[in-house]
Amino acid sequence: MSNFAITGNVRIRRILIRAAFILFMLILAVFLFFGGKAHTLLLDNKTIEKEGKIYRELNVVEVRIGSGKEEELLKKDRVKIDVSGQRQVITVTFPGDDGNEKIIKKTFHLKAGVPMYLISIPAFIAGADGWIEPFEPSN
Amino acid sequence: MKDKSPLLEMRNISKDFFGNSVLKDVSFKLEKGEILGLVGENGAGKTTLMKILFGMTVIRDTGGYSGEIFLEGKPVSYKTPFEALDDGIGMVHQEFSLLPGFTAAENILLNRESTKNNFMTELFGDRMKNLDRKDMRKRALKAIGKVGVQLHEDMLISDMPVGHKQFTEIARELEKDNIKLLVLDEPTAVLAESEAEILLKSMKKLSSEGISIIFISHRLREIINITDKILILRDGRIIQEKPTSSTNISEIAEAMVGRELEVSKREDVRVFDRTFLSVSRLWVNMPGETVRDVSFDVNEGEIFGIGGLAGQGKLGIPNGIMGLFPGGGEIILDGKKIGLNSPRIALDSGMAFVSEDRRDVGLLLDEPLDWNISFTAMQVQNKFLKPIFGNLIKWRDEKAIQNAAKGFIDALEIKCTGYSQKAQELSGGNQQKICLAKAFIVEPRVLFVSEPTRGIDVGAKKIVLDTLIKNNREKGTTIIMISSELEELRSVCDRIAIVDEGKIAGILPATRPAADFGLLMLGTAPVSGGAE
């Protein structure tokens, strides 16, 4: 009762702190939402044509998403990988033209509203724009 | 002083409980630092008057009151006790309001605990503050110091003798630092004389510090000794208002009761030939009233008194024999050994006990009087039960219960509207009479009564004592009466034992002069009593 007289200053400070806390919770929720959002990535090693250009499949290529398992894709392989979070790193290892191994590493962002993406490895290696595209599974 | 308005003025206060008028046009004034004695018979309306002042919700729930109250000249009318508290009025009620599982310190500081901030308070508010136990202990000790007693701040209320509970409650009021007016409703009724002495002393000190006190008591000597002014209520009216210096005990007593008090003459000491109850080497571990080594015999049909100073162990004896506190030793009743430490065994063997701690236990406050009176007898002895279908179902015999209740209401002059009134609605002294009736109705072979006249007005005291004697003479009940009032013991008992330091200092016939008993109380032990 009376022993808990709250002066105006304290009251305002408390309101601010509480508001900040609720805001923090909301931000945390948003962070958790985007950070934990699961996406399916289809890694594809097939010859494709994009905007009139042809990207040739590789004989063998190793792909890794984030710190996940290294996937070895042979010709015409397609591998499904589940990831969570929007920011992802792709690492592709393949034999270059000079016979030496080449590594390309790239950071990319996924959209929260898109559950599935198709990643074309040949296009990726060639540095084409459309190497990653949303994918609609046709049931 | 006089040119200023008084601290408190109550003007033309009237109150009725659904047509039953209990206060009629009561007016009085109280100056700062003054001690006002409020006296009157049981049911005269003393407690009700104070409840009105303190804004107790019962008053509003039962239709409010009429009249005006002024505090320091300002008109006030409290809707809740909290408003009264905020204005610096504290009240110690006739009933305890303590939490048995909390310590003295926790109770004294209930809802006024010392707290420390922590990070959670910013988020979830002040109630997330941590308790500051150290500071609480300090504050509690300070408040206990104001009362002037030795009281362990870490002791649980449930472990306390009744006097300590009372002190805890008073300390709770004194802990409030804005206190201007303290209302004490029969604070000394549960205290032994030496304890009361301490309380009176600290009341004097408080009044010299400028705190006004309204003091209700049935012990007129206390009233005379301590108050500045005395207000006498009879049937809800002020009969007399006089400065203490111009009146005396017998004048007050007569004004209270409205007739002259007759002095009872005691009979000669009777002679008995058969030992009925034999107690040997009894010890009882009752906090504050430890019994160390007590042996005595009580004869069949005798009234045996036990007296002594507070804290010496006289209260421990019945509490131990009835199994309320752990103890050891040998109890032989009518040739049969009685087990200790079990109230049930004690009850079943035909012993009954009216405890000194009546205010805390004893009555089912929400139940009617007849029920309260007959309950024990029904539980323990299957009295008032009519068997139906052989013995399969037992039915309460309402008619018999009501008749018995009526009998006691008449015999003990219990002031009530009838046997179906709730115990709660009775005045404190009348509740106490119900407790006695409950014990009588069991018709025990041995009846222990502890402090039977506490909280009973001067006129009714005689009724209570006479009822004890009547029971003893007519029913042959062996009675063991424990009291701190020697005169009371001497007027009804056959023999009196004086307890000192947990042992019997001596047993004398009641006809011996009072001085002999006084010597027993003082002679073998210093008058410490844990009090001075």
Add this chain to the structure above:
Amino acid sequence: MLKNDKDNVIKFLETNLVPILFVIIIAFALPLSGFSVRYLFNEIIVRLVRNLFLVLALLLPIMAGMGLNFGMVLGAMAGEIGLIFITDWNITGLHGMFLAMILSIPLSILLGWMCGKILNRAKGREMVTSYILGFFMNGVYQLVVLYGMGSVIPIASDSIVLSRGYGIRNAVNLTGIRQSLDKLLPLKIGTTLIPVATFALIAVLCVFIIWFRRTKLGQDMRAIGQDMAVAEASGIDVARTRIISIIISTVLAGFGMVIYLQNIGTMNTYNSHEQVGMFSIAALLVGGASVNRAKIGNAILGVVLFHLMFVISPMAGKNLIGQAQLGEYFRVFVSYGVISISLVLYAIRKQRDKARAGIALADAQEVRD
């Protein structure tokens, strides 16, 4: 002296009747079941991880004198609704789990507040009331989840919506968050995996409870638990405090439910919460708690004893009479049995206390210890 000891022993037996009974039954059934110590140890760890948080959620209302909070199923429902959403949104891992907890908070607070309000109108009959309230809210929950979700409340994922287009399926797969907390900090002892992170979270709750008891609010709850009238007279806002205790309990139950289901990995949309309420309360009682007194130790002991019993009883049943499916019936039977016994014992004790008050004697003794 001797007599006193005997009284104490009787008192001890009386207050610990249920745990003692369970220890005895387990002592008999354990050898019959033929399980290895390692297996049982493993099981106990799993059960503690799953259930302890939920059981601990019951402690505060008991402290505030409101008895066993059957209303905890409301919190469990809130937790489930949080889980339905994160599953729909496809939020995985720890992120998903914590998001489900956060989502459950506002719902738990709302439900807890409502429950507390209602219980304040039913003082002295809190347990029955909260039990019925749980039933009633179960109906509301079913209405919302079975008809509202997918129609009014947007739910996109086909995997959790019934084929008719609205309503959540009977079983929701929680693979996305399955054991995400348990596996965060795994510690292997022998063959047993100790989920350190989950235990850490439970430990945090225990510390919170202990700390909470020492706050002003905790003190107020203890006061109310002892005597509402006295607490009220001292100015404590009894109604509000009781509501707060129920809200905290409900929120914690919501968290507990999320932890429980992340361990199991699938959610029984329409039954999980009912079971959880009953089993948690039974477990607490088995641990020696009573309607007005419960400690953290009771919760731990209760979970161990109660679930150990269920782990071994089917096997013991099979080995004894060749029937294993008795186990499930047995489980429900025992849960209800334990709850009924405890409530009856409580009622008897209360009655006896009242009788004692009437006898004016023994009550003093009862209060004393």
